[in-house]
Amino acid sequence: MTTHYPSTIIALIKNLSRLPGIGEKTAERLAMHILKVPLKEASGLAESILKVKEKVRLCNKCFGLSDSEVCKICSDVNREQNVLCVVEQPGDLVALEKSGAFKGLYHVLQGVLSPMEGVGPDDIRIRELEKRISEERIKEVVIATGTNVEGEATACYIAEVLGILPVKVTRIASGVPIGGDLKYVDQVTLRKAMETRHVF
Amino acid sequence: MTTHYPSTIIALIKNLSRLPGIGEKTAERLAMHILKVPLKEASGLAESILKVKEKVRLCNKCFGLSDSEVCKICSDVNREQNVLCVVEQPGDLVALEKSGAFKGLYHVLQGVLSPMEGVGPDDIRIRELEKRISEERIKEVVIATGTNVEGEATACYIAEVLGILPVKVTRIASGVPIGGDLKYVDQVTLRKAMETRHVF
Numbered sequence: 530m531t532t533h534y535p536s537t538i539i540a541l542i543k544n545l546s547r548l549p550g551i552g553e554k555t556a557e558r559l560a561m562h563i564l565k566v567p568l569k570e571a572s573g574l575a576e577s578i579l580k581v582k583e584k585v586r587l588c589n590k591c592f593g594l595s596d597s598e599v600c601k602i603c604s605d606v607n608r609e610q611n612v613l614c615v616v617e618q619p620g621d622l623v624a625l626e627k628s629g630a631f632k633g634l635y636h637v638l639q640g641v642l643s644p645m646e647g648v649g650p651d652d653i654r655i656r657e658l659e660k661r662i663s664e665e666r667i668k669e670v671v672i673a674t675g676t677n678v679e680g681e682a683t684a685c686y687i688a689e690v691l692g693i694l695p696v697k698v699t700r701i702a703s704g705v706p707i708g709g710d711l712k713y714v715d716q717v718t719l720r721k722a723m724e725t726r727h728v729f
Numbered sequence: 730m731t732t733h734y735p736s737t738i739i740a741l742i743k744n745l746s747r748l749p750g751i752g753e754k755t756a757e758r759l760a761m762h763i764l765k766v767p768l769k770e771a772s773g774l775a776e777s778i779l780k781v782k783e784k785v786r787l788c789n790k791c792f793g794l795s796d797s798e799v800c801k802i803c804s805d806v807n808r809e810q811n812v813l814c815v816v817e818q819p820g821d822l823v824a825l826e827k828s829g830a831f832k833g834l835y836h837v838l839q840g841v842l843s844p845m846e847g848v849g850p851d852d853i854r855i856r857e858l859e860k861r862i863s864e865e866r867i868k869e870v871v872i873a874t875g876t877n878v879e880g881e882a883t884a885c886y887i888a889e890v891l892g893i894l895p896v897k898v899t900r901i902a903s904g905v906p907i908g909g910d911l912k913y914v915d916q917v918t919l920r921k922a923m924e925t926r927h928v929f
Contacts, residue, residue: 533822533823533826533827534794534823535784535785535794535795535796535797535800535801536796537777537780537781537784537785537796538781538785538794538796540777540780540781541777541778541780541781543777544770544773544774544777545774547770547774548759548762548763548774549758549759549762550755550758550759551759555750558749558750559748559749559750559751560781561820562748562749563748563778563781563782564781564782564785564794568782570744570747571778571779571781571782572778572779572782573744574744574745574747574748574775574778575774575775575776575778575779576775577737577740577741577743577744578741578763578771578772578774578775578778579771579772579775580737580740580741581737581738581740581741581760581763581764581771582763582764582768582771582772584735584737585735585737585738585764594734594735594738594764595735596735596736596737596738597735600735601735620761622733623733623734626733627733
């Protein structure tokens with residue numbers, strides 16, 4: 530350990546190196562940077578950390594990240610109000626938003642079904658999804674959970690549960706990534722792409 | 730920009746990405762991590778940032794980093810009290826301490842002479858060094874400034890200034906790094922290593 534610094538600096542280095550991907554060397558460099566910058570910049574960083582912990586909560590409607598009761602997307606009247614995209618985590622929502630591919634509302638499950646880890650349907654926001662579909666008169670639910678085993682299982686389960694409701698349930702497509710070279714694509718993906726081929 | 734997050738998260742990402750070597754993607758990942766960790770860990774980080782800015786100052790004696798008037802090294806009576814090692818920056822002091830090669834006291838110049846950037850002898854702590862040599866009855870001054878142009882010039886200047894004082898002035902050795910392969914060592918270093926060769 531770098532015990533050759535004053536104790537306040539050692540404490541900062543220790544706290545910084547708890548962040549993911551920040552080793553002790555990087556933490557040391559960051560601490561030296563923080564020492565050098567104007568007080569305003571450093572306290573701005575500290576305060577934004579505290580503020581995020583204080584303010585950020587889950588949106589009451591979609592369970593995405595929000596700093597108010599209802600998030601920006603849910604309260605945006607310009608978005609399609611009767612299409613819901615179901616994702617696993619807030620990060621997936623952000624990825625879809627960045628792509629600009631979806632203009633409806635989201636529903637963040639806050640997890641995936643995983644019997645191995647004891648996560649059942651009542652541990653993720655599936656009941657809330659059902660409730661929203663009836664209450665908000667949703668016409669289509671796009672299931673955009675991951676394409677790994679848990680994501681697929683969750684998608685299947687949701688499709689089944691929603692089967693009795695008057696709503697169209699769709700699944701985002703799987704296949705060869707755009708710009709991908711066929712010889713580098715794994716066999717399962719290729720098989721899926723072949724199975725779900727469509728008329729050109 | 731990742732405008733798809735609540736504004737408090739955007740502010741945190743922006744502040745984190747001001748840190749050196751932290752791009753926007755990494756800042757986003759760090760922000761998500763901070764959101765997930767217990768409040769105690771996040772506020773610990775925020776507080777250690779503020780504390781460093783509040784507490785850390787320059788040691789009254791050596792001008793190294795300290796969180797008290799006189800730093801740990803200067804107040805350590807077990808260290809050799811009459812040998813001073815002159816370094817450019819606090820980071821150099823830490824590097825030497827890590828090596829364990831030096832057991833005396835330090836003097837941090839807080840810079841190097843650089844006429845190009847308008848840094849003269851009165852802009853770095855050379856006067857304070859002269860004062861310490863007489864007051865603390867220093868017997869040897871080891872000049873450990875860098876081996877680049879500015880560092881060498883500063884070393885020469887200090888050696889000249891101290892020439893009139895009853896003190897032994899030495900310079901850390903330059904040469905081939907240990908474990909270094911001769912064919913990868915630059916020509917200037919090789920020439921220096923040859924010039925300063927010693928009896929085996």
